[in-house]
Amino acid sequence: MQTDRHLQSAGRAPGRSINYRRRAEIFRWLHRAVILAGSLAVMLVVLSPVAWLVSSSFQNEAEIVSVPPHWIPDQPTLKNFKAIFAATGDETVTYETRNKQDPASGDYIPSTAGNLLPAMANSFIVATLVVILNLLVGIPAAYAMAKIRFYGRNGSIYFILTTRVIPDIALVVPFFLVIKNLGLLDHILSLVITYLAITVPFTVFILIQYFEGLPDELDKAARVDGCSRFQSLTRVFLPLAMPSLVAVILFAFLTSWNEFLLALMFTQTAASQTLPIVLASFTSDFTISFSFINAAGLLAIVPPVIVAIVFERYIVSGLTAGAVKG
Amino acid sequence: MARILFENATKRYPNGFVALENLNLEIKDKEFVVLLGPSGCGKSTTLNMIAGLEEISDGNLFFDDENVNFTPPHHRDVAMVFQSYALYPHKTVYENIAFGLMMRKHPKDDIDRRVRDAAERLEITHLLERRPSQLSGGQRQRVALGRAMVRQPAVFLMDEPLSNLDAALRISMRAEIKELHRSMQTTFVYVTHDQAEALTLADRIVVMKDGVVQQIGTPDEIYEHPANMFVASFLGNPPINYLEGVLQVEGDKVEFLRGDTRLAFPADRAKALLDMNGRKVKLGIRAEDVDERAEAADGEVVAGTVTSVMPVGSDQFLGLKVEGEELFFRVNKDLRHDYGDRIRLSANTARLHVFDAETEASLIG
Ligand SMILES: Nc1ncnc2c1ncn2[C@@H]1O[C@H](COP(=O)(O)OP(=O)(O)OP(=O)(O)O)[C@@H](O)[C@H]1O
Ligand SMILES: [Mg+2]
Numbered sequence: 001m002q003t004d005r006h007l008q009s010a011g012r013a014p015g016r017s018i019n020y021r022r023r024a025e026i027f028r029w030l031h032r033a034v035i036l037a038g039s040l041a042v043m044l045v046v047l048s049p050v051a052w053l054v055s056s057s058f059q060n061e062a063e064i065v066s067v068p069p070h071w072i073p074d075q076p077t078l079k080n081f082k083a084i085f086a087a088t089g090d091e092t093v094t095y096e097t098r099n100k101q102d103p104a105s106g107d108y109i110p111s112t113a114g115n116l117l118p119a120m121a122n123s124f125i126v127a128t129l130v131v132i133l134n135l136l137v138g139i140p141a142a143y144a145m146a147k148i149r150f151y152g153r154n155g156s157i158y159f160i161l162t163t164r165v166i167p168d169i170a171l172v173v174p175f176f177l178v179i180k181n182l183g184l185l186d187h188i189l190s191l192v193i194t195y196l197a198i199t200v201p202f203t204v205f206i207l208i209q210y211f212e213g214l215p216d217e218l219d220k221a222a223r224v225d226g227c228s229r230f231q232s233l234t235r236v237f238l239p240l241a242m243p244s245l246v247a248v249i250l251f252a253f254l255t256s257w258n259e260f261l262l263a264l265m266f267t268q269t270a271a272s273q274t275l276p277i278v279l280a281s282f283t284s285d286f287t288i289s290f291s292f293i294n295a296a297g298l299l300a301i302v303p304p305v306i307v308a309i310v311f312e313r314y315i316v317s318g319l320t321a322g323a324v325k326g
Numbered sequence: 327m328a329r330i331l332f333e334n335a336t337k338r339y340p341n342g343f344v345a346l347e348n349l350n351l352e353i354k355d356k357e358f359v360v361l362l363g364p365s366g367c368g369k370s371t372t373l374n375m376i377a378g379l380e381e382i383s384d385g386n387l388f389f390d391d392e393n394v395n396f397t398p399p400h401h402r403d404v405a406m407v408f409q410s411y412a413l414y415p416h417k418t419v420y421e422n423i424a425f426g427l428m429m430r431k432h433p434k435d436d437i438d439r440r441v442r443d444a445a446e447r448l449e450i451t452h453l454l455e456r457r458p459s460q461l462s463g464g465q466r467q468r469v470a471l472g473r474a475m476v477r478q479p480a481v482f483l484m485d486e487p488l489s490n491l492d493a494a495l496r497i498s499m500r501a502e503i504k505e506l507h508r509s510m511q512t513t514f515v516y517v518t519h520d521q522a523e524a525l526t527l528a529d530r531i532v533v534m535k536d537g538v539v540q541q542i543g544t545p546d547e548i549y550e551h552p553a554n555m556f557v558a559s560f561l562g563n564p565p566i567n568y569l570e571g572v573l574q575v576e577g578d579k580v581e582f583l584r585g586d587t588r589l590a591f592p593a594d595r596a597k598a599l600l601d602m603n604g605r606k607v608k609l610g611i612r613a614e615d616v617d618e619r620a621e622a623a624d625g626e627v628v629a630g631t632v633t634s635v636m637p638v639g640s641d642q643f644l645g646l647k648v649e650g651e652e653l654f655f656r657v658n659k660d661l662r663h664d665y666g667d668r669i670r671l672s673a674n675t676a677r678l679h680v681f682d683a684e685t686e687a688s689l690i691g
Contacts, residue, residue: 215410
């Protein structure tokens, strides 16, 4: 009788008890599957326009408008890129040059195609200068405001931030007057100066946030260890601030690379025009070659992508762990 | 190699908070001075001022005869162990310790020798290649200690350098620090709120409260002749007991009266109290200043009911209800007591303390 009951309960036990190990395993797989599906969905949304940009830049005008669209070009062509790289310099648009090719055949190349590469160079120079100057100005400013107590410290932080509350469009006219009086119209320096005005406040703000997050004691320890303020900044703070510096670099670079409004106001010729302006000019002709614009667009995103890839690996988190008592 | 002199030094933080008021303190060359006080009393502030990390709002600070009010930290020859360690997270333990020497342009092999030497003394040699984030709290603290140790500064500042170590390590590190002071022959300023640490390490102790120095003296002076009730309470474990009552002076005989308790002061203590007949006072009896086996003579008796018994290994703490107040004494553990027992202890009247009931200042030097 006793053994009977014993057997019974022993037999029932596995059936009734829940197999937690199996459950955990299933849950883990489910978890992975959901994350994978989610990232695929996000990737699809983000990358499909880029994929279309790439694909269509190798198609000719006839193929690009075919229905359904060809994701893989039937007859890939380098015609658009050839036009960009072969074209020579600054061309003035006249009624005659405007219709060099027959738009109906789809072989249309805008007359200003040759301006694209110089514009890219302009954009790159402007963006690089803006990045460098941002760091030169922003780092010391942020260190001072984050780690040195002086009268008017809070006031200056607020002031710097309020300059960013004003919309750019409101600043265009004052900027224009300043640039004109400086004699810098149609010169890339005009862009460098005005982009700095736009980006430096953000740079300072981001870096202040980061520096303030670094313990004061690190600064003090460095000072006692024999660093001047400047050495404390370069030897202790900058290595630790890498992630925020990268954020600043990317921000300043991309802002300058993409800026349109001010560039439109201050530049007039290919000598100073930047990429967004030249890209936009391709649509202002009577006819638009979508495949050509897409090829130009593809070239336009290459430098930012390279910059992002180069700096991405410096974005590491948890760099400050272990500095002070947990 | 440096005497430190604070002259009417005051620290006012930008928010208006006065962290340190009118500090006058002379730290002699090669002296080991401990700043002792409860949290927030201004100990770290004082250290920071010596290091040059906080400006002095008022008054003067001298190193030897040189006014250093405005000398930046990297031009003062100080090393400091920070309360929060402040290790450089991006450097290895080795680089952390070497950094101060590197900034002062020591030759490489000299740096290496000193770093390894310090690491050995601190038993962290096996950690030299790690980063601070891979260390335990106690290990980090020892690295912080090592970073200061390798330097040969004129002034050595330590802000609670042992607070995160376990009891055994703390005791052995105390000895290590004492030895460090002996071998380095420099001025040490050491901050702690652990009275035992202060008593063992210090040549002189500075007891602080709310930014005001309460007493400066050798450990013995501070313990035996506390200037006021705050100082008396801060040292001793369990803390000193207080009993409020009045003084009665008859000729050259002075007694403390409270209910049935009557304690007579010996002649040397009585001297200072002769003109204080009827004065309301607080009597201070240290926990260890009683004996329960001695035959209590008249004027030495503290009698009460046992309210708690706490063995602490070597001996036991006894809670005793005396005149309605609960006092704690440290007595021999051979004798057994039970709750509610009525017992008589013999007080060591030569070690009684008397404080003014109002001002809380000591009435006997
Ligand atoms: N930057 C500051 N601004 C305003 N008040 C401050 C500042 N730093 C410290 N204080 C105040 O000054 C007082 C003394 O601070 P301090 O750090 O010297 O205390 P401490 O004695 O070292 O205490 P603990 O034992 O907790 O470390 C505290 O009341 C603190 O709140
Ligand atoms: Mg402190």
